[in-house]
Amino acid sequence: MRSPHRSIFGLLACLLLALPAERAAAQEKAAAAPAARPEDVASIDAILAALYDVISGPAGQARDWDRFRSLFLPGAGRLVTVGKDPQTGARRQVTMDPRGYAERVGPRLERDGFFEREVGRREDRFGNIVHVFSAYESLHTLSDPQPFMRGVNSIQLYHDGTRWWIVTVFWDSTEAQRDLEALRRR
Numbered sequence: 001m002r003s004p005h006r007s008i009f010g011l012l013a014c015l016l017l018a019l020p021a022e023r024a025a026a027q028e029k030a031a032a033a034p035a036a037r038p039e040d041v042a043s044i045d046a047i048l049a050a051l052y053d054v055i056s057g058p059a060g061q062a063r064d065w066d067r068f069r070s071l072f073l074p075g076a077g078r079l080v081t082v083g084k085d086p087q088t089g090a091r092r093q094v095t096m097d098p099r100g101y102a103e104r105v106g107p108r109l110e111r112d113g114f115f116e117r118e119v120g121r122r123e124d125r126f127g128n129i130v131h132v133f134s135a136y137e138s139l140h141t142l143s144d145p146q147p148f149m150r151g152v153n154s155i156q157l158y159h160d161g162t163r164w165w166i167v168t169v170f171w172d173s174t175e176a177q178r179d180l181e182a183l184r185r186r
Contacts, residue, residue: 114138
């Protein structure tokens with residue numbers, strides 16, 4: 001005859017083993033990207049144009065954050081900014097997922113107006129992965145005579161056989177002027 005304690009411990013062990021799988025399935029479902037517009041993910045040019053387009057707009061205009069999230073590989077999409085801390089001057093980085101970017105940066109883009117445009121690019125490709133250095137300029141309005149910021153996005157892309165996905169956007173908008181000029185000349 002089995003001990004009742006053994007049966008309880010066996011049942012608990014089975015339940016504990018099942019929890020990580022259920023939790024992973026729930027996280028994967030929550031992280032699933034909204035359906036992308038086919039024209040946004042059909043080519044490298046298209047997905048980069050969609051990335052710049054979706055964050056750009058005049059003050060007071062809401063951004064389409066579902067469209068933004070649809071560009072990123074579910075569970076992997078990361079946005080990382082590097083630069084200097086405005087108070088201390090120390091180097092720092094901030095890492096966000098697409099939802100975190102929309103929550104953290106979105107209100108400022110919508111409040112102040114923000115247009116980002118690509119002004120130079122370099123691509124390296126191996127199989128189904130592509131690395132793009134995309135030089136950019138940022139404006140508050142399309143009529144601004146000069147950009148208020150320049151920098152370089154380091155963007156990693158993946159093609160799954162059907163569409164392009166953004167895996168990472170890693171950017172620096174400080175001390176990048178010399179590199180920006182070099183990308184513009186290419």
